[in-house]
Amino acid sequence: DAKTTQPPSMDCAEGRAANLPCNHSTISGNEYVYWYRQIHSQGPQYIIHGLKNNETNEMASLIITEDRKSSTLILPHATLRDTAVYYCIVTRGGTASKLTFGTGTRLQVTL
């Protein structure tokens, strides 16, 4: 599975959009980009995933560049409850898909 690179930490003011970048320059054509987050003392929470096209759900939007070498997770209106570690993971689909978690980005949402 392709390796990802994320900034170790970011700050965001409450109510503003949080844009979390991820580089995955060695991604293969059949690999998905997944985003999870982990709030303190909880298990990782699935946010969103995509293959080529941009995706949006009730939690966030995922923007994948045309060459698929990078992506951005967007939380449109961050709240204090969005403070967490965000993990960008690239993996093949299927039951053998292995989630390789790096150290992620620690997002701190402030008043």
Add this chain to the structure above:
Amino acid sequence: EAGVVQSPRYKIIEKKQPVAFWCNPISGHNTLYWYLQNLGQGPELLIRYENEEAVDDSQLPKDRFSAERLKGVDSTLKIQPAELGDSAVYLCASSLGQGGEETQYFGPGTRLLVL
């Protein structure tokens, strides 16, 4: 819909004692995963089950760790004997197991402290 259930949430034991963790996956999910998360790090896969078969246990330290998934539903992860370095969070996850885009859903984890 209930999520992945794990118990206990917290466990404190003395070294050399045995310990067991239990996981009940989301109903209908055929694939079950156990992960280990050390402090300040991301989770790491220990073992993956497809139904009752362990299809990937390459990262499971088999000298002291064992796991089972009887009847392809609930699963138990055991450590015997526990060592100080086993202090960590043990996470269980499940996915549908039907191929394609397999999204894994995680439980809250069991936090183990070995004294």
